[in-house]
Amino acid sequence: MTLRDFPVASYSNPDKYRDWAGSRIESPESSSGQATRHTVYLPKVRDSDVTIENNDKKMNTKEFFQQQVQQLSSLMYPKEEAKHLVFWLLEHHHGISRKDLLMDRKLLKDTTPILESINALLEGKPIQYIIGKAPFYGREFIVDERVLIPRRETEELVYWICENHKDQAPSLLDIGTGSGCIPITIKLELPRAKVSGVDISEEALSVARQNADRLNAEVTFFFADALNWNLDLSTEVSVLVSNPPYVRVGEKSQMKTQVLDHEPGLALFVDDADPLVFYRAIANIGVEILKPNGLLYFEINEAFGSPIKVLLEELGYGDVKVRKDMQGRDRMVRATNIKRRDL
Numbered sequence: 622m623t624l625r626d627f628p629v630a631s632y633s634n635p636d637k638y639r640d641w642a643g644s645r646i647e648s649p650e651s652s653s654g655q656a657t658r659h660t661v662y663l664p665k666v667r668d669s670d671v672t673i674e675n676n677d678k679k680m681n682t683k684e685f686f687q688q689q690v691q692q693l694s695s696l697m698y699p700k701e702e703a704k705h706l707v708f709w710l711l712e713h714h715h716g717i718s719r720k721d722l723l724m725d726r727k728l729l730k731d732t733t734p735i736l737e738s739i740n741a742l743l744e745g746k747p748i749q750y751i752i753g754k755a756p757f758y759g760r761e762f763i764v765d766e767r768v769l770i771p772r773r774e775t776e777e778l779v780y781w782i783c784e785n786h787k788d789q790a791p792s793l794l795d796i797g798t799g800s801g802c803i804p805i806t807i808k809l810e811l812p813r814a815k816v817s818g819v820d821i822s823e824e825a826l827s828v829a830r831q832n833a834d835r836l837n838a839e840v841t842f843f844f845a846d847a848l849n850w851n852l853d854l855s856t857e858v859s860v861l862v863s864n865p866p867y868v869r870v871g872e873k874s875q876m877k878t879q880v881l882d883h884e885p886g887l888a889l890f891v892d893d894a895d896p897l898v899f900y901r902a903i904a905n906i907g908v909e910i911l912k913p914n915g916l917l918y919f920e921i922n923e924a925f926g927s928p929i930k931v932l933l934e935e936l937g938y939g940d941v942k943v944r945k946d947m948q949g950r951d952r953m954v955r956a957t958n959i960k961r962r963d964l
């Protein structure tokens with residue numbers, strides 16, 4: 622049985638892989654003052670370790686589950702995450718729920734698709750891209766490498782907006798819409814809302830439109846560049862929301878390779894020299910297009926609660942509130958467009 626190596630990128634600390642049996646580390650010769658990117662090769666699982674020799678042979682699901690969790694956790698993922706991933710794949714490929722697994726009442730037949738998914742996980746591909754969907758606010762969104770995988774913090778932002786505008790009919794624009802998870806969810810939660818989303822990526826817009834169709838949400842999507850705004854909306858909006866790119870390029874070394882190698886850089890990164898570039902640009906757009914007393918909502922990098930508050934106040938916004946997520950980190954901001962009210 623052959624061993625097929627696969628690379629795992631590690632930016633500064635490949636040492637944690639050195640003791641892994643069969644690992645090999647390649648380091649570049651020169652170092653020009655920049656963080657050195659080493660490539661770590663881990664031995665790929667042998668087919669016999671993961672494949673049931675003959676697909677006609679049925680296998681007990683619990684045994685299979687334990688085998689795969691062991692596989693993922695010994696090579697790459699913390700144990701609890703490995704369990705969660707295998708549960709998720711069993712459900713996706715075989716319709717086997719956690720309850721089925723606990724009762725041990727199903728037998729697996731063709732394990733090829735699920736084993737391919739396990740290998741993709743071991744190559745660092747996020748599970749949401751492997752199965753082509755991600756949960757968000759109780760619904761399933763189509764995702765692939767053209768869009769950011771929707772995050773939990775963003776669900777909290779959407780919850781905050783839905784709570785604040787319950788029983789209202791806001792006109793809402795989402796800037797940097799990606800998969801469309803924010804405007805589509807808001808439209809479905811607040812059916813009387815008039816909702817649109819914009820993005821600079823045509824590829825992301827096509828995923829967003831697909832999601833709106835599948836979920837039966839009446840949302841309009843447009844191309845627009847937040848940093849060079851020339852979209853002519855026929856009416857003002859009462860709510861402007863954005864989860865813009867906010868990760869500093871300098872933070873790359875602390876990020877997981879799953880994110881760096883697979884999620885779109887356009888959705889994530891901003892220049893270290895001006896990390897608030899999108900907040901400033903979008904807040905300025907808000908001054909132009911928000912109704913008097915209209916509300917601006919942002920998802921933010923936890924390091925920037927105070928500077929974003931100052932920025933919004935300088936631009937004439939009032940009632941600026943920084944809100945913590947469930948982990949107690951500053952992750953959301955809301956501000957009122959009082960400048961227009963005073964004009």
Ligand SMILES: C[S@@+](CC[C@H](N)C(=O)[O-])C[C@H]1O[C@@H](n2cnc3c(N)ncnc32)[C@H](O)[C@@H]1O
Pocket residue numbers: 768769770771772775796797798799800801802803819820821822825845846847848849864865866867887888889
């Ligand atoms: C952090 S992602 C957010 C995606 C989605 N709203 C979510 O919360 O999952 C940022 C989005 O902004 C888009 N974007 C990046 N630069 C942009 C620009 N100059 N104008 C408009 N959108 C931009 C990216 O394509 C990406 O979809």
